[in-house]
Every structure is written in structure tokens, then in C-alpha cells.
Amino acid sequence: MKHMTVVYSIVDESRFIEEQTRVMDLFAELGEKPWSVTAVSLDNEIRRLELVEQAISKSDVEIIPAILEHNDVGNVSDIDEL
Structure with a gap:
């Protein structure tokens, strides 16, 4: 499949x-x-994944729950906005 x-x-x-x-x-x-x-999904889940990857690359894993819970992640341009 x-x-x-x-x-x-x-x-x-x-x-x-x-x-x-x-x-x-x-x-x-x-x-x-x-x-x-x-x-x-009613949001941009590809963008959510990109932000999670950005957090991991910056070793900022503490921000990941905020990324996962954000209700308008498609309009977040950078993890620094969170």
C-alpha cells in the first residue's frame, strides 16, 4: 500500500x-x-513536521510539545515564534 x-x-x-x-x-x-x-487534518501537518525537524536540528526538543499542540501551525514561520 x-x-x-x-x-x-x-x-x-x-x-x-x-x-x-x-x-x-x-x-x-x-x-x-x-x-x-x-x-x-484542518492544519498543515507537513509544516508541523518541518518545525519538529527544525527543533531537533537545533537540539531544542523541549519545544516539540508546543509544536504538536499548536492549533494553527501552518502559519508558524519559525520555532522562535512559539
């Missing part, structure tokens, strides 16, 4: 509603389907 991660950057939420609804309609158990959306 392979996985693919996609991050949507949404500037205008009101104009994104139709696409978000379409994505959520695809969110389902895999079952016998050839593919399915099996995970959805």
Missing part, C-alpha cells in the same frame, strides 16, 4: 467550501476500493 499527502493552502474559505465538501465526501474506510481519503 502507498500513501500520498496533499496540503491545501486556503486563502478564501468561502470559495473553498465546495472543494472541502468534495474531499470530505471521499473520506471513508478503504475497504475494497482502489483508493480512499483516509486521513484529514
Whole structure:
């Protein structure tokens, strides 16, 4: 089994509603389907991972819980903001 991660950057939420609804309609158990959306996050989890990697590279592992708990991590440009 392979996985693919996609991050949507949404500037205008009101104009994104139709696409978000379409994505959520695809969110389902895999079952016998050839593919399915099996995970959805309302934040930028790739950015969260980048910040965790940044913290590790700076040997600042104490900041990792704040990164993991941040509710708008997609708009954090550097761990120094936390």
C-alpha cells in the first residue's frame, strides 16, 4: 500500500467550501476500493513536521510539545515564534 499527502493552502474559505465538501465526501474506510481519503487534518501537518525537524536540528526538543499542540501551525514561520 502507498500513501500520498496533499496540503491545501486556503486563502478564501468561502470559495473553498465546495472543494472541502468534495474531499470530505471521499473520506471513508478503504475497504475494497482502489483508493480512499483516509486521513484529514484542518492544519498543515507537513509544516508541523518541518518545525519538529527544525527543533531537533537545533537540539531544542523541549519545544516539540508546543509544536504538536499548536492549533494553527501552518502559519508558524519559525520555532522562535512559539
